[in-house]
Amino acid sequence: MKGSPALPRSETEPMGVVTMEAQGSLRRHGGRYIYEELRKQILTLQLRPGVQLDEVSLAAQFGVSRSPVRDALARLVSEGLVTILPNRTTLVTPFEIEEFPNYIAAVDLTQRAVTRLAALHRTERDLVRIREANAAYVRALGRGNFQEMSELNKAFHLEIARAGRNPYLTSYYEKLLGEGQRLLHLHFDFIVSSAKFGPPDGDHDEIIETIARQDADAAERASHEHTILFRDRFLEFMKQNLTKSISVL
Template structure:
């Protein structure tokens, strides 16, 4: 391989990672709206790169469920269907309970330190009021729990569910911060950490379920007060 070819390949990989990270950020923070079309050529022009790294980035976003390819090959930001929220909560609840239960059974002292460190980083962003970073640190906290459970199949699916949860959180950012002080938001994880440290699998299952229900109730309250005042939503 010529040096120039190697440099071009490296640049393409780095460019693809940058495009992926930027598009992912815009999708999760709702700068790119649900159902918005993503044109490969336009994106290549916007980022000043060829279509190849754009295609690589899009493929990764598709694998994470954040981008959908329609039958006519059009790429769009995966829509969030309100009607699917109960199904999302069911899936999140089952997986969250499973990974937290496993974490309580299999966690090591090193795992506990990683979980607590991830929560400390989350808390830092909560007190700073950096909501975008807060959702990322919240996800990292839950993935640290999943890693302690020693089941990559569950952890991979959990990652996808948490990414969708970030989009849902961004819908209700103003509402959440007006309803809950940082001290209250930050205490959401305390019980999860305590039961995992205690090694109590049943208590971990219960705490994880309650954590899911807290997320559900916040979102439903937000929707009923702000977007669906005339619609009854029951998960």
Template sequence: MSKKNEKEEGTGRRHGGRYIYEELRRQILTLQLKHGEQLDEISLATTFGLSRSPVRDAMARLVSEGLVTILPNRTAIVTPFEIEEFPNYITALDLVQRAVTRLAAMHRNEEDIRAIEAANEAYMEMVYKGDFSAMTERNKEFHLAIAAAARNNYLARYYDKLLSEGQRIQHLQFDFMTRQDAPSKLGRDHDDLIAAIKAGNPELADKMAHEHTMLFQSRFLTFMQRNLLKDMELQ
């Protein structure tokens, strides 16, 4: 094989791997792939019409995000969401979200503020459209814009992982939230975070971040109580 063909094949694998990653990630976050569902490398390669190499690359990225788990026998499954672990998740999210938002209030500049506000506008646009999948993505981008302003890559990386895990929870509750809240109300809690960061007030930013986490928790628990797990296949 010529160097040109090798290069083209390598590029194809990378692009194919990105497509597989994005498609599997979308299916996991929107619950098309259920919690605990097995992901077979060979079957996926056949489905996507690619070799196992880009499938393996895509799976590795999903494992790094906590969306896929490799069992001791090397079987890959969609990472189960265990209800009893929700309080621990909230504790971790609250601590990291408060730290990130506090640091953002301390270190943000005008460019950061513009990026944060633009991300919030993009999120609210999806709220009005009722596009649940896009809402979770835009919400994550909003919070990562805050993380960028915090200037701490260690916190940002862990925050990214927590937000990714939270996207599945958000998708479960967004339909309920949009039925209960007017679109203009849903998501307006971001405004308090933005105001605290713009004011350069770390104490207020910490407080608003905590309240934001508690709102997320409250909405999810209310969803759980109203639906009694009847439409969920959680493990």
């Protein structure tokens, strides 16, 4: 995303040292391991938005040829987490604060659509998977594992999308959720500790129950309210921690 101001970042943040255990995994899985490691570092902001990713340097750091690195980067590009500029520079996709309203608008429309479809088309098995995904998220929340929480939050919402039986919407929604994982990680401490918005362990309950009742209108409303809660938490965090001048949607 273009524009300014951007989320804070470092231009030259180094990758961590590859451990002996990781080297063994790397030999076995190559590009998949590199993809998973880079993805984890992007989502947890170890690799900040805007940081350049150089194939040669990454190949040297991982001790592999450029081919598996190129494959890993291509997969990250497809998820919207990495961007290739016209001059062929590769970088962690920036997230500009001024684009946040556009991001929220896209999430809101897509999330309302997939949740409404889930209420209309879900099966009992879908409902079990949705409840199980949310239970796993709540358990991770109790452990305070932010990386696990962001992955399981995404998994919960994707179970809803799959229950809606529209792969086009699900694919686009997955990309939006991937971008949202970085924003979640940025302010998870604030989410967990904020008295203003209440604890996040019940955030999904109303969505689940409206889908269970197959009440499409209520499911869409609950989904919209969930998006607004995410928006308000993030804006409050930004106002308190990063900037004094963020326009509220």
